[in-house]
Amino acid sequence: MIAMLSGTLLESSFSSCIIDAGGVGYEAAIPLSTFDKLPQPGNPVRLLIYTQVREDAITLFGFATAEEKNLFRQLINVSGIGGKLALSVLSAMPVSTFCSAIHTGDVKALAKISGIGKRTAERLVVELRDKVTSDGSGSVFSAAEHPQSKEATAAGDAALALEQLGFKRDAIDKVLKSLIAELPKEEQTADMLLRQAIIRLNF
Numbered sequence: 001m002i003a004m005l006s007g008t009l010l011e012s013s014f015s016s017c018i019i020d021a022g023g024v025g026y027e028a029a030i031p032l033s034t035f036d037k038l039p040q041p042g043n044p045v046r047l048l049i050y051t052q053v054r055e056d057a058i059t060l061f062g063f064a065t066a067e068e069k070n071l072f073r074q075l076i077n078v079s080g081i082g083g084k085l086a087l088s089v090l091s092a093m094p095v096s097t098f099c100s101a102i103h104t105g106d107v108k109a110l111a112k113i114s115g116i117g118k119r120t121a122e123r124l125v126v127e128l129r130d131k132v133t134s135d136g137s138g139s140v141f142s143a144a145e146h147p148q149s150k151e152a153t154a155a156g157d158a159a160l161a162l163e164q165l166g167f168k169r170d171a172i173d174k175v176l177k178s179l180i181a182e183l184p185k186e187e188q189t190a191d192m193l194l195r196q197a198i199i200r201l202n203f
Contacts, residue, residue, distance in 0.1 A: 001164070002026070002049045002060060003157040003190070009045040012038050015087070017062060019045060028062030029083065031072075031090035037064040050160065052083055059083060067095045070156060071132070077169055078127045085115045099132045155180060158193035167201050175200045 005028065007021035014035050018027045028047060030038075039045055047062035048069045061083055063069040068090055075086035089098060092113040101109045102125055110121035155176050162172045175197045180188060183196075 001157075001161060002051045003160065004046065005049050005060075005062065006046040007044070009039055009041050009043055011041050017045075017047075019047065019062075026060060028060040029087060030062045031068065031087045033068060033090055033094065034062060034064040048156075053164070061087070063090075065095075066156065071095050071098065073156075073160070074128060074131055075124075078124060080120060080123065088115050089113055102128050102132055105129075154188055154190040154193055157190040158197060161190075161194050162197055162201070165198070171201060172197065 005019045005021050005026055007019045007026075010018040010020050010025060012018070012030075012035060014032055016027055016029050017035075017038060018025050028049060030047075034047070047064065048066060050061040050063070050069055050072055052059045052061065061069075061072060063072065072083075072086050072090060075081050075089055076083060081089075092098075093101075093109075098110075100106075105125050107118060107121045107125060110116055110124055111118045113121075116124070159169075159172050159176060163169060176193060178200075179193055179196050183192070
């Protein structure tokens with residue numbers, strides 16, 4: 001599982017980029033919000049990565065911030081929302097604006113996003129209202145005050161691994177939230193959170 005890429009930006013477009021990390025070129029699909037934050041090709045770059053594994057392909061999605069990655073994960077858990085459509089959402093409006101629309105039930109604004117009709121917009125409001133905060137900080141994994149902290153990234157990586165192991169997102173959120181509250185910050189590594197979460201989830 002690739003959770004982060006750091007290297008040299010080889011090339012980029014509005015929808016994807018290629019990063020040279022250790023002599024290997026990794027292509028990642030990105031939203032416009034991330035494209036706007038990329039440096040010029042040839043410069044160092046660091047992106048948070050969501051790795052989607054399917055029988056016929058492995059796709060990398062890259063994000064400049066933890067908020068983008070966290071919202072992407074929430075979006076693809078909604079019925080009918082795939083990776084491509086989730087990127088369209090992130091490209092259409094800032095995370096904070098999207099989350100505000102979810103909390104106010106602004107179906108009209110959401111339906112204007114390319115690929116999102118009225119019914120899908122209504123589904124987004126119903127399924128995400130309790131999972132994101134109105135200011136865009138999202139779930140516990142966003143760490144609103146320090147969105148790119150090591151602890152937030154570790155929790156996000158652990159959550160992704162647990163999802164790929166087949167655990168339900170609601171149960172994952174609950175267990176990781178408890179672990180983050182209990183463990184000292186220096187012990188809140190992805191490996192530690194993953195191991196402890198598996199023990200509790202299997203209990």
